[in-house]
Amino acid sequence: MAKILALVGFLASLEPALAQDALKVAPTQLILQVTTDPPGELCRRIDTSGPRSLATLSLHRTFHDDFDEHPLLKGRWVPHYAGGAAWPQARYWGGDGSDLKRKDSYNGEQQIYVDPHYGGRSTTPLGLDPFKVRDGVLSIVATRTPAALKPVLFNNEYVSGILTTQGSFSQKYGYFEIRAKLPVGTGVWPAFWMLADDGGWPPEIDVLEGRGQRPDDLVMTTHWRLPANGMVESCGFDFSLPGASNEFHDYGTLWTADRLIYFIDRKPVSDIKVPVGFHDPMYMIVNLAMGAKYFGGVGFVDAESPVTVEFQIDRVSAYQIDPS
Known part of the structure; x- marks a missing residue:
């Protein structure tokens, strides 16, 4: 009996590690535990220790990038916000006003999103690449703008990167997930988010x-x-996750016809009844902004902000709900 109890204790001690190992891959088929009781008009936390009604949901993978190569090689991602129908193609890559699609000034951001083809005020590419791939991990790297390039880059304090799937992938309903480490520092604002493919907000x-x-x-x-x-x-919640800055974790959202469920390491942590206006397919965005006017806990860039900071991303995946 003592040996059996010792074995049980040993296996229990392995459970968190085994669970994390299972999350390292993005399976082609995925089973999630989802809430089934009526969702509220406002979001609510899900207490996993309470009697919350749960059921299993089967999904199949529809998008996957595990970043074994540069993210701009295969056309899955674009390194800027989309322009309108009248937006000249050249304006994506340089010239006065091209910064409009390479930062969100309303939010008080202090970076400009660059890529090797972007030229800022110049029409000549500057060759700046904020995307680094090492051992299957993508790093979006934000660095202080070199003094010589500040006038060319609209006097932004940092150069950084954004990737969106607008024009290449969007989906109505399903599960959308990133596996990442969260960088820290004054002015550091990493995000994985979704917008409607029709361009509305x-x-x-x-x-x-x-x-x-x-x-x-x-x-x-x-x-x-x-x-x-x-x-x-x-409506949303803050979650404390010890080790999020130095360990990879999975963060996801399930969008169904009647509710949105948020997940950490594929465990539901909050949900809300789908609000009005969620009619169109949505595309994915992953970025590292620097500086925030309205989003608390980020702050503006100052002398204490890191010279270089990396948002490390192991993979991004999307799944669609199985018909059954």
């Missing part, structure tokens, strides 16, 4: 946002617009 699903000044603190939020008065509503 909101809806917006923030699968993951990190607060750089609060290590191991992350946020998951839903945004929508009230049709009666046009006001934008938001």
Whole structure:
């Protein structure tokens, strides 16, 4: 009996490690535990220790990038926000005003998103590459803008990177997941989020946002617009995850016809009834911003901000719900 109890104790001690090993891969078929009781109009935390009603849901993979090569090689991602129908193609790559699609000034961001083809105020590519791939891990790297390039790059404090699947992949309903480490530091704002493919805003699903000044603190939020008065509503929660800055974890959102469920390491942590306006397929965005005007716990870039910071991403995947 003593040997049996010792074996049970040993296996129990291995359970967290085994669970993390299972999360290292993105299976072609995925089973999730989902909430089944009626969701609320506002988001709620899911207490896994309580009597929450759960059921299994089967999904199949529809998108996957495990970053064994540079993210811009296969056309899955583009390194800027999309322009409108009248946006000249050349404006994506340089010239006055091209920064409009390479940062969100409204949010008070202090970086500009670059890629090797981008020229800033010049029409000649600057060759800046914020995307580094090492051992199957993508790093989006933010660095302080070289003094000589500041006038060419609209005087932004940092150069960094963004990847979006607009124009290459979007999906209505399903599960969307990133496996990543969350960088920290004053002004550091990593995110994995989704927007409607028709270009409207909101809806917006923030699968993951990190607060750089609060290590191991992350946020998951839903945004929508009230049709009666046009006001934008938001509902989300902060979650404390020890080790999030130096360990890979999975962060995901399941979008079904009646609810949005947020997951950490494929365990449901919050949900909400799908708000109005979530009609169109949505595309994925992953980026590392620097500086935030409205998003607490990030702050503006200062002398204490890191000279170089990396948002490490092991993979990004999407799944569609099986018909059964």
